Amino acid sequence: RVLFRSISLEVRMREKAVFSIVVVLLITAGMLFAGGAQDEGSGEATTSGAQSADAWQGVDLGYYNLGDYVAETGQKIESFNEAPMLAARVASGELPALEDRLPKDPLVVVPWEEIGQYGGTLHFTAINVSQDWKLRHINNAHLIQMKPNSGFDMGGTLAVPEDLRQPGILESWSTSADGKTFTATIREGLKWSDGVPVTTEDVAFRINDVLKHPEIYPVPATWLNWGGTETKFEVIDDYTFRFVFGRAYGSFVETEVMVWHHSWLYFIAPSHFLKPYHKDYADADELLATMKTVEFESMSDWGTFYSDVLNAAYGIDAVSTPRSVGLDIDEPFPTLDAFIVTEDLGEANFLMERNPYYHMVDPAGNQLPYIDYYRRDYAENMELVNMNIISGKTDLQGYSTRIEDYPLLVDNKDAGNYNLLPSPAFVDQLIIYPISLVHEDPRMEAFLQNKAFRRALSLALDRNQYKESMFMGFGEPANASARPASPFFERSHMDNWAAYDPEQAKNLLDEIDLVDRDGDGWRDFKDGERFVLPFDYFIITGATTPSAEFAKRYWEDIGISVKVRQIDVGLFFELKSNRKYAVTTWWLGGSGMYYPSNWLNWLTAPTEWRTWLNTGGEEGEEPIEFAKLLWTAHDNLDAALTMEDKYKYLKEIWDLNADAPMLIGTVYGVPQPFVYSQDLSNISRAEAEGFSNVTILDSAHQWYFKNPDRR
Secondary structure, three states: OHHHHHHHHHHHHHHHHHHHHHHHHHHHHHHHHHHHOOOOOOEOOOOOOOOOOOHHHHOOOEEEEHHHHHHHHOOOOOOOEOOHHHHHHHHOOOOOOHHHHOOOOOEEEEOOOOOOOEOOEEEEEEOOOOOOOOHHHHOOOOOEEEOOOOOOEOOEOOOOOHHHEEEOOEEEEEEOOOOOEEEEEEOOOOEOOOOOEOOHHHHHHHHHHHHOOOOOOOOOOHHHHHHHOOOEEEEOOOOEEEEEOOOOOOOHHHHHHOOOOOOHHHHOOOHHHHHHHOOOOOOHHHHHHHHHHOOOOOHHHHHHHHHHHHHHHOOOOOOOOOHHHOOOOOOOOOOOOOEEEEEEEEOOEEEEEEOOOOOEEOOOOEEOOOOOEEEEEEOOOHHHHHHHHHOOOOOEEOOOOOHHHHHHHHHHOOOOOEEEEEEEOOOOEEEEEEEOOOOOOHHHHHHHOOHHHHHHHHHOOOHHHHHHHHOOOOOEEOOOOOOOOOOOOOHHHHHOOOOOOHHHHHHHHHHOOOEOOOOOOOOEOOOOOEOEEEEEEOOOOOOHHHHHHHHHHHHHHOOOEEEEEEOOHHHHHHHHHOOOOOEOOEEEOOOOOOOHHHHHHHHHOOHHHHHHHHOOOOOOOOOOHHHHHHHHHHHHHHHOOOHHHHHHHHHHHHHHHHHOOOEEEOEEOOEEEEEEEOOEEOOOHHHHHOOOHHHHHOOHHHOEEOOHHHO
């Protein structure tokens, strides 16, 4: 323990020394940046007209259909206003009038503090090359929005009370009393960012031509074969569609419609843009010629081409232009989000521009967002991220910040022109260790599937040391569990196999015959080859790299050789698909979509296991019993019609993980620094409300620059 503390303090002192040297130089550059961003078309939004400037202030934060907002306030929004940069394009004939760009019933957003002003470029730093965790929040539109609150966020939507579910891209939705029918209506007049109307044709294309196409998805999503029969998809009119399931699906809204971020991507696709790349619509010769430009040489590769190029471009964390993925197209990918990726600046840097057809307005009738541009800049490590923060080169940082850097950030916030909130982290635990249940090496796989092995890994960790050395004494040592405030929380889930007990861990390994056979201090397979646990990870939070080194040290203390390797996110999922990863590091949001059975679906188990269950054993590969039990409880949860039944099955799922931890937790409830420019407004209310980083980021469409020099 003393060694860990010494290492931690020494690293911090070295970091501080390095930062002290560069701060003086960086502050000067940052001050120039903060005061002088020159942006096209900045200007003022309006608070004039029939809508009084303060009529909205007595209304709860959230999202309202226009008619509902009028009924709530008794005041009409008589006219709509747009950003000067868009007004100039209307005047030049480049864009139609605003009234022709907004939907018939715009979505009214109540701002957190005040009506904003138009203009400016928001700069932010990203730490991954091919994906961007922030964009799933600061550039998002949801089928169903969530009212800002301190208990739930869009990263955790299971069992969310009805009064927190608010309109979004969907103007209305309903589930039948028996849970077998879901009906939804798209906002009439909604348009893609290129001006093409959004209709149920886009839903039909996504469902029938993409999700059900065997060359794109050889294994259809479970919900498309719910209850053992094919889910019926019905188009009712241009804006209304319906799903009919073979059995009750009481959690369909939570698990599919509100699931995670950019939920429109799951059900709606720009068919007018994508059909020229779909083999059922495109000319075969022209399509093959396009495929060859991105190195797909045969039409037999079309399914992979569509998945790798087009599905990837519309991934929830994707940031790309058609040219950046190899397509010979100048126009950007059509979107429903607030910003369009318009320019690939090279070296993983991108420029994004406001969507002129965005469907949200504020109570004064100003089309959102207020900000004109996003500028994404890549940084390869946390040291560079911190340099950008303290020099004022970034307006926003809240996903990969580290609590250990809080003193540094406090010391430099005035010089760097930023505010600092010690807000609740965007997840319950910043670090957990998911264990794969399969591996290409059958010897390795046998241990990964053995609950005694997973228990030993958990017992070997000194969580108090994580708390003290990694999280500056914040949080509570814990194994993976639901949030303590959850109705399905059990204290035993947090405590099971969480005590620091390396001797018991060694005994468990001895009992399953993972022992040192040659006397060199390392445990070996039965054939005498050294057991080496591969630990592959990519940067997902600020604590990722130190947590990998902590785990390596503790597991090596019980005789397990560990090979730690940092890789890019794309390579990681390639390893996962080929059964080449054994353990990694992630985060945990226990009360939402992060219940353990859900991890089977995308990270810790192969798709062949779920195929076996979906086809009654006719196809795929039979899962181990642990996975069968988790999935049975998972399916019962999804079918449940009452909250009481949902809580029962969630408890059952967490019981299974507590007994045989597939997800190994570390520390619960660590706060995370949220950094935002002192020039930004409509954010500071978060501290009084207790909003998490995710909730703040999800409301970016109503941020604005209060400093006129930034507009």
